[in-house]
Amino acid sequence: xxxxxxxxxxxxxxxxxxxxxxxxxxxxxxxxxxxxxxxxxxxxxxxxxxxxxxxxxxxxxxxxxxxxxxxxxxxxxxxxxxxxxxxxxxxxxxxxxxxxxxxxxxxxxxxxxxxxxxxxxxxxxxxxxxxxxxxxxxxxxxxxxxxxxxxxxxxxxxxxxxxxxxxxxxxxxxxxxxxxxxxxxxxxxxxxxxxxxxxxxxxxxxxxxxxxxxxxxxxxxxxxxxxxxxxxxxxxxxxxxxxxxxxxxxxxxxxxxxxxxxxxxx
Amino acid sequence: xxxxxxxxxxxxxxxxxxxxxxxxxxxxxxxxxxxxxxxxxxxxxxxxxxxxxxxxxxxxxxxxxxxxxxxxxxxxxxxxxx
Ligand SMILES: [Zn+2]
Numbered sequence: 196x197x198x199x200x201x202x203x204x205x206x207x208x209x210x211x212x213x214x215x216x217x218x219x220x221x222x223x224x225x226x227x228x229x230x231x232x233x234x235x236x237x238x239x240x241x242x243x244x245x246x247x248x249x250x251x252x253x254x255x256x257x258x259x260x261x262x263x264x265x266x267x268x269x270x271x272x273x274x275x276x277x278x279x280x281x282x283x284x285x286x287x288x289x290x291x292x293x294x295x296x297x298x299x300x301x302x303x304x305x306x307x308x309x310x311x312x313x314x315x316x317x318x319x320x321x322x323x324x325x326x327x328x329x330x331x332x333x334x335x336x337x338x339x340x341x342x343x344x345x346x347x348x349x350x351x352x353x354x355x356x357x358x359x360x361x362x363x364x365x366x367x368x369x370x371x372x373x374x375x376x377x378x379x380x381x382x383x384x385x386x387x388x389x390x391x392x393x394x395x396x397x398x399x400x401x402x403x404x405x406x407x408x409x410x411x412x413x414x415x416x417x418x419x420x421x422x423x424x425x426x427x428x429x430x431x432x433x434x435x436x437x438x439x440x441x442x443x444x445x446x447x448x449x450x451x452x453x454x455x456x457x458x459x460x461x
Numbered sequence: 462x463x464x465x466x467x468x469x470x471x472x473x474x475x476x477x478x479x480x481x482x483x484x485x486x487x488x489x490x491x492x493x494x495x496x497x498x499x500x501x502x503x504x505x506x507x508x509x510x511x512x513x514x515x516x517x518x519x520x521x522x523x524x525x526x527x528x529x530x531x532x533x534x535x536x537x538x539x540x541x542x543x
Contacts, residue, residue: 198488207484213519217488 196221202294206248214410220248224294226407227251229316231304231332233280234258235387236322236346238270239396244403245288245295252288253316255300256280267389304328306451309335318406320399321345326373327454333358333366334451337442344402344414346395348387351423353395356414356433357402360442363415368436373454394421466524466537469497475504475533482508483515486538490521493540498524501536509534 198206198217209215209223226249230237233256244252258280260271268280275283281299288297304312304323309331313319319341321332329345336343336358343358345366358365398419405411418431441448472489474482482505489499503509513523513536520542527535 203481203484203488207480210484211480211487211515217491 196224202248205292205294209247214408219408219410222407223404224248224250226318227253227316228318228320228403229253229313230255230320230322231328232256232322232324233268233270233284234264234322234324235267235348235392236396236399237280237320238268238284239393240320240322240346240399240403241284241288241297242270242291243397243400245292245297247400247404248292248294249403249407250294251296251298251316253298253300253312254281254284255302255304255312257301257303267387267392269393304331306331306335306453309451310339313339313341316341318403319343320403322396322399329366330373330454331451334441334448336360337365338449338451342406344399344406346399348391348395350386351388351391353391353398353421353423355395355398355402355419355421356417357406359413359415364433364435365439365442367441367448368439369418369433371436371440388423391421391423394423466498468500468537469493471500471502473502474508475502477503477508478505479507479511483512486512486516486536487519490516490519490538490540495540495543497540499538499540501538503534503536504532506534509536512536513538 206220209220210217228244228249230241233254237254241252241254260275260278260280260283262276264271270287271283279301281301285297285299288295319336321329321343323329337360340360345356345358347354402413405413416433418433420429437444440446470489470493472485474485482503486501493499513526516523516538522539522541524539525537529535
């Protein structure tokens with residue numbers, strides 16, 4: 196494939212990077228990334244992937260745009276209130292970059308559909324807002340051996356980690372079981388400053404690019420914690436746990452479950 | 462100056478400005494095999510200064526940089542690094 200003149204201009208700042216070049220940009224154009232959630236994290240991750248020319252972006256979310264989303268979910272806008280979030284991001288991303296195809300799935304991700312949904316993708320990004328989905332996505336990616344870039348946000352804090360099944364840790368190596376519903380912040384406590392998902396989502400997008408390009412070091416075996424109030428980034432080492440119930444030597448979780456609990460969604 | 466360099470590919474980037482001068486040159490180098498030589502014809506003084514430096518930064522070898530007439534330069538680059 197040869198670049199068009201428009202593509203040379205659009206991607207010139209990528210092409211002149213030694214780590215990207217024309218070859219790397221072609222990898223990006225051929226890449227397929229699946230994003231779980233079209234909310235606080237899915238918006239900035241998808242935005243940068245679309246701007247960079249990731250050829251296929253799958254996005255799943257069952258919600259419609261609400262006014263209270265717009266303080267942080269930057270790919271939607273006021274005129275799209277009531278529109279399915281995945282339709283809103285598809286319009287935003289495809290008008291940003293005609294090289295990008297967004298596959299918009301307005302449905303819930305479940306133990307029954309997740310494996311088929313992620314099968315054809317190179318990388319999965321978790322931008323979900325709840326623990327049941329985060330564990331479901333982790334378990335499915337481990338079983339399918341799909342690289343997973345996981346992000347989480349709350350208040351003035353964010354976390355990012357990159358899970359490379361077979362090579363490094365998984366989410367259950369870090370937190371084996373979901374916290375009991377009572378320990379998770381209630382809806383009144385679950386605020387978030389609007390730019391936090393921007394920081395965390397941008398970090399997730401960078402992880403995706405390193406995976407696509409095969410350059411740099413990812414957050415494998417590492418949890419990165421951003422504290423916005425103190426303005427610190429902390430790296431916590433997360434070794435792969437040989438007794439992990441899903442990625443360990445003798446896994447006890449060998450098929451997917453749905454975890455429905457009274458969790459508040461952030 | 463090396464007079465009898467075997468040139469494997471030539472490009473003409475006259476009329477282009479930064480950064481497209483380097484974008485085109487870099488893409489042309491990517492298409493070469495290691496050891497092959499690219500000859501670039503250009504008319505931007507800024508690019509004549511910057512392309513050799515950028516090529517060296519990217520691990521390639523600049524064999525020749527020469528102003529050939531009032532307006533044009535020639536740069537020859539050997540691909541040393543994939
Ligand atoms: Zn694990």
